[in-house]
Amino acid sequence: MLSRRTLLKGLAGGAGAVAVTSIAPPAEARTNHPMPEHAIGLLYDGTLCIGCRACISACKEANGMPAEQTELAGGNYWDAPLDISGKTLNVIKAYREGNATHKDKAIDGFAFTKVSCMHCNDPSCVSACPVSAMTKDPVTGIVHYDLDACIGCRYCVAACPFNIPRATYDTPSPKISKCQLCAHRLGEGRYAACAEVCPTGATLFGPVIDLKKEIERRRSLAPGTKTSFPRGKIGSGDSHIAPVGEYVPQTYGEKEIGGTQVLHLSGVPFELLDKPALPDESPAAASESLQHAIYNRLIAPIGFLGALALLAWRHMRPARQATPPEGEEP
Amino acid sequence: MTAPARPNDQTAPIGGRLVTPVTAVLGLLVGIMLVVLAVRFVRGIGAVTNLNDGYPWGLWIVWDVVIGSALGASGFTVAFITYIVNRGEYHPIVRPALLTALLGYAMAGASVVFDVGRPWNLWHVFTPGYAQTNSVLFEVAVCIAAYTMVLAIEFAPAFLQRFGMERARKLLGRSLFLVIAIGVLLPTMHQSSLGSMLLLFGTQVDPVYQTKALPLLFLSSTIGMGLAAVVVEGSISALALRRPLERDLLSRLMRVGAMVAAGFLVLRFADLAYRGVLPRVFESTTLSLMFWIETALFAASIVLVLGRSGSRPRRFFLAAMGMALAGILYRIDAYLVAYHTGAGWHYFPSLGEIAVTGGLIAFEILAFIIAIRLLPVMPALPAPHSSSES
Numbered sequence: 001m002l003s004r005r006t007l008l009k010g011l012a013g014g015a016g017a018v019a020v021t022s023i024a025p026p027a028e029a030r031t032n033h034p035m036p037e038h039a040i041g042l043l044y045d046g047t048l049c050i051g052c053r054a055c056i057s058a059c060k061e062a063n064g065m066p067a068e069q070t071e072l073a074g075g076n077y078w079d080a081p082l083d084i085s086g087k088t089l090n091v092i093k094a095y096r097e098g099n100a101t102h103k104d105k106a107i108d109g110f111a112f113t114k115v116s117c118m119h120c121n122d123p124s125c126v127s128a129c130p131v132s133a134m135t136k137d138p139v140t141g142i143v144h145y146d147l148d149a150c151i152g153c154r155y156c157v158a159a160c161p162f163n164i165p166r167a168t169y170d171t172p173s174p175k176i177s178k179c180q181l182c183a184h185r186l187g188e189g190r191y192a193a194c195a196e197v198c199p200t201g202a203t204l205f206g207p208v209i210d211l212k213k214e215i216e217r218r219r220s221l222a223p224g225t226k227t228s229f230p231r232g233k234i235g236s237g238d239s240h241i242a243p244v245g246e247y248v249p250q251t252y253g254e255k256e257i258g259g260t261q262v263l264h265l266s267g268v269p270f271e272l273l274d275k276p277a278l279p280d281e282s283p284a285a286a287s288e289s290l291q292h293a294i295y296n297r298l299i300a301p302i303g304f305l306g307a308l309a310l311l312a313w314r315h316m317r318p319a320r321q322a323t324p325p326e327g328e329e330p
Numbered sequence: 331m332t333a334p335a336r337p338n339d340q341t342a343p344i345g346g347r348l349v350t351p352v353t354a355v356l357g358l359l360v361g362i363m364l365v366v367l368a369v370r371f372v373r374g375i376g377a378v379t380n381l382n383d384g385y386p387w388g389l390w391i392v393w394d395v396v397i398g399s400a401l402g403a404s405g406f407t408v409a410f411i412t413y414i415v416n417r418g419e420y421h422p423i424v425r426p427a428l429l430t431a432l433l434g435y436a437m438a439g440a441s442v443v444f445d446v447g448r449p450w451n452l453w454h455v456f457t458p459g460y461a462q463t464n465s466v467l468f469e470v471a472v473c474i475a476a477y478t479m480v481l482a483i484e485f486a487p488a489f490l491q492r493f494g495m496e497r498a499r500k501l502l503g504r505s506l507f508l509v510i511a512i513g514v515l516l517p518t519m520h521q522s523s524l525g526s527m528l529l530l531f532g533t534q535v536d537p538v539y540q541t542k543a544l545p546l547l548f549l550s551s552t553i554g555m556g557l558a559a560v561v562v563e564g565s566i567s568a569l570a571l572r573r574p575l576e577r578d579l580l581s582r583l584m585r586v587g588a589m590v591a592a593g594f595l596v597l598r599f600a601d602l603a604y605r606g607v608l609p610r611v612f613e614s615t616t617l618s619l620m621f622w623i624e625t626a627l628f629a630a631s632i633v634l635v636l637g638r639s640g641s642r643p644r645r646f647f648l649a650a651m652g653m654a655l656a657g658i659l660y661r662i663d664a665y666l667v668a669y670h671t672g673a674g675w676h677y678f679p680s681l682g683e684i685a686v687t688g689g690l691i692a693f694e695i696l697a698f699i700i701a702i703r704l705l706p707v708m709p710a711l712p713a714p715h716s717s718s719e720s
Contacts, residue, residue: 085383124530130468131454131461149460152447154386155467159530163671166383167447169376174447257532274673276533283532288464290526290542295469301515309511311414316507 029289032258032282033122035208039141040181041119041261042195042203043211045218046273047104047245048229049112049202051092055194056081059090059116062182062193083115086168089179090116090194095272104245104267111266113273114203116194117164117179118253118260119143120282125156125165125178127284133176134165141208141261142181150176161257161278191233198231200242206234208261215251215265218244258282341425342710343492344571346703356696363689366682367444375447378682384675385666389683392665394441394690396524397658398434399474399517400548403556404563405431405481406517411586413510420579422709425488426567427560429707432481433694439478441690442471466527473520480513488705522549528664536617538610539668543601547660550594555657557587558631561650565643567702573711581641584649588632591653595628620663627656 057079060067067079068087081088093115098108105111123143125134133149134156136142145165152174156165168174182192190196195205204211214234221227223246231238245267252264256278264270271277294300370378381388408427412420443449454460455471462468483502490499502509525548528535541547561580568575602608611618634640634649666677679687702708 124532127464128467128530129462130465130471131451132459149451149454150448151451151454152449153445153467154381154447155465155527155530157383157386158534158669158671161532161534163383167386169374169379169381171374172371174374276672278533283530284464286532286542287466287526287529290529290545291464291466291469291523294522294545301519304518305511305515308414308514309508312507312510315413315416315418316510 030285030292032280032285033136035121035259035261036138036141038139039119039121039208039261040206041141041208041211041263042116042181042192042205043214044114044203044262044264045229045245046112046114046202046264046266046268047247048200048242049092049114050200051094051112052199053080053092054197054199055114055203056088056091058193058197059179060088062185063089065089065177084164084166086166086175086177089177090114093273095268097272106268106272109268111268111273112202113264113266113275114194115164116262117143117181118162118256118262119179119181120257120260122258122282122284124159124161124257124283127288128155128159130155137183140181140183140186142183143178144180144183145176145178147175152176159283161276161283196232201229201231201240204230204234205232208263210234211263215263218265219247223247255280258285340710341488341491341706341708343704343706344573344702344708348700348703353696353699356692356699359692360689360696363686363693366685366689369682370444370686375445378680378686380677380680380683382675382677384671385669385677387665388677389679389687390441390445392662393687394445395438395474396661396665398438398441398690399524400521400552400555400657400661401559401654402431402434402438403517403521403552404428404434404559405484405556406514407553407556408560408583409484409510410514411583413507414514420583422576423560423564423579423583425485425707426563426702428481428485429488429698429701430559430563430694431556432478432485433697435474435478435481437690437694438474441686444686466523466530470520470523470527473516473523477513477516477520480509480516483509484513488701488707492705517552518549521552522546524548525664531669534669534671535664536610536668536670537605537607538602538617538621539664541601541605543597544664547594547598547601550590550597551657551660554587554591554594554628554631554653557583557590558650558653558657561587561646562654565647565650567708571708573708575643576709577641577643580643581635581646584635584646584653585640587653588635588649591628591656592632595625595632598625617663617667620659620667624656624659624663627652627659631656 059065060079066087068081068085070077070080070082072080081091084091093113095111095113097106100108100110102109103111119142123134123136126136126143130153131149131151133146135144135146137144152167154167156176157167165176165178167176182190185191185193191205195203204214211234221244223244225244226241227244228239229242230236231240245265247265247267248269250270252266252270252275253260253262258280266273366378375381379388404427408420408424412418412424443452446452455468486502487499490502522545525544528540528544529542561584564576564580567573602611611621631649631652634645634652639645
């Protein structure tokens with residue numbers, strides 16, 4: 001007879017293992033992964049960007065990405081993508097408001113922003129991937145994608161809060177695509193093609209520590225002051241003189257989900273540029289803390305299994321002895 | 331096929347014709363699915379689905395895997411009640427419940443093969459060097475694969491009995507307690523992880539649904555759904571095959587389901603209140619409407635089986651349907667309605683996706699019908715009734 005007491009006891013045991021570990025503060029809660037010491041990344045300063053889109057075509061060429069036919073007002077064009085996709089790793093988007101005459105102003109203004117992989121310190125895509133196709137380089141911090149490992153489950157596509165990894169859907173052999181900071185060119189003495197080609201230094205390549213110093217320098221100058229802006233990469237020696245932008249206080253990527261190696265400066269608030277507002281805690285830390293609490297050295301599952309096996313053994317044994325052998329099993 | 335003195339402990343094939351109008355229609359649906367899948371493997375996922383980079387997971391994951399396996403919880407919940415907290419009283423429903431679960435999990439596994447873009451690499455999940463143990467999806471995949479094998483072992487006695495392999499059957503019988511214990515452990519793990527998978531989506535999932543209580547909410551609602559699936563399957567089998575209804579057992583199972591669902595509701599509201607999100611469910615949004623539909627269905631299922639009238643077949647059958655629907659909606663809402671990755675993305679399943687999911691369900695029902703006709707799954711009836719009824 002299924003008495004209420006035994007049932008409750010059993011249910012409590014089952015739910016208990018999960019309940020204790022998911023409600024109680026996790027024993028091994030991990031915090032956000034820190035940025036690697038020698039991390040490299042990009043600084044994108046929207047106030048320097050002139051929207052020439054040279055970075056889009058340079059990126060395509062450097063990474064062998066296919067052209068796409070795009071529809072713009074006034075007709076069809078080749079390779080004027082409006083968003084990143086399975087064929088495009090990097091785009092510049094424009095913000096426009098009112099008569100759109102004042103650069104980097106929210107009202108009656110326009111502004112540019114870049115959409116490409118942020119190279120998170122604690123990436124959701126890496127935590128998502130069940131087969132290590134997404135990995136974070138321990139030295140450079142570049143988030144790499146390995147096509148040969150990938151099963152095409154698209155958990156990375158769904159998990160990324162910046163909506164960066166994209167899949168292809170028009171082929172029986174699809175792949176995930178995302179910016180890998182031109183890692184394949186680093187050995188050739190070159191670097192991210194988008195930064196290399198940028199005529200105004202709006203996209204600047206370099207060690208993240210140096211990029212952060214450059215951000216501090218720009219913020220320390222009064223808006224409108226003429227100063228020298230490096231082009232290409234930090235320390236390239238190539239620079240030009242331009243006025244300092246009037247930045248909003250937020251540096252996008254400084255704190256978002258534990259910080260990113262791509263940092264954005266802007267003259268208009270980031271929410272106007274469709275940059276999602278994100279918490280400081282990385283979802284990867286939240287998810288992995290909970291999983292580690294439940295599966296900590298498999299203690300809870302093994303204990304639960306032991307209890308189940310004991311009860312099953314006790315309940316199934318007498319029944320087998322009491323009836324003819326062929327009468328009793330599921 | 332003759333029935334012994336204690337019919338409840340014996341199972342037998344029910345026999346009957348395999349080709350009937352019902353099985354023919356089911357076969358047709360399976361055929362349509364195969365055509366759609368052929369197109370998918372030649373021209374890519376985009377050719378037959380509405381999946382996109384804003385909604386890279388659609389019907390095939392949310393229904394076939396997340397919901398399909400939750401309804402397949404019939405296997406572990408009944409095994410738990412029958413063997414862990416009880417002494418075999420629920421025997422007559424064990425094999426049908428295990429069969430339902432086995433088919434549900436096998437179909438979940440099959441749908442993964444055609445949903446992922448690069449299925450030829452799937453073995454990487456189980457291979458050290460590739461396997462990434464911090465991934466919640468890794469836990470889900472390994473655990474579901476292992477449990478499908480456990481279900482096959484749990485169901486194996488039906489085959490061994492049918493083909494007269496008594497020695498193997500006795501050998502298996504001796505270690506079955508361990509198999510059953512593993513068969514309860516594994517679903518508690520991956521059914522809760524199916525909730526945990528959403529944690530990584532962070533703020534992309536609405537705060538009403540995004541909570542660290544997800545594993546417990548998914549696990550508890552799964553238990554309700556699994557028991558509801560047993561009750562629905564038992565009721566429909568009895569009606570369709572004109573066999574006696576296991577009224578007493580089914581109504582008591584549904585009461586257990588109702589208790590667990592009550593726990594789900596208490597936990598859910600307590601969690602919303604604790605996190606201060608409760609006011610959000612009173613805003614007029616699609617999501618809060620969906621929230622209240624789920625809540626009403628759960629509550630109605632509980633109320634239906636309260637008191638003495640709860641043992642009326644109509645009542646517990648309706649309660650089971652309500653409970654299953656509530657759990658299904660909860661999963662669709664958590665994975666799709668509450669999920670927003672940015673402006674401009676839309677998703678509604680295409681005809682192709684619906685045809686494949688429909689074909690999988692048809693295959694499950696078809697396989698169930700064939701199995702109970704050929705294998706000892708259903709309880710044996712007293713001799714006069716065991717002749718050919720179809």
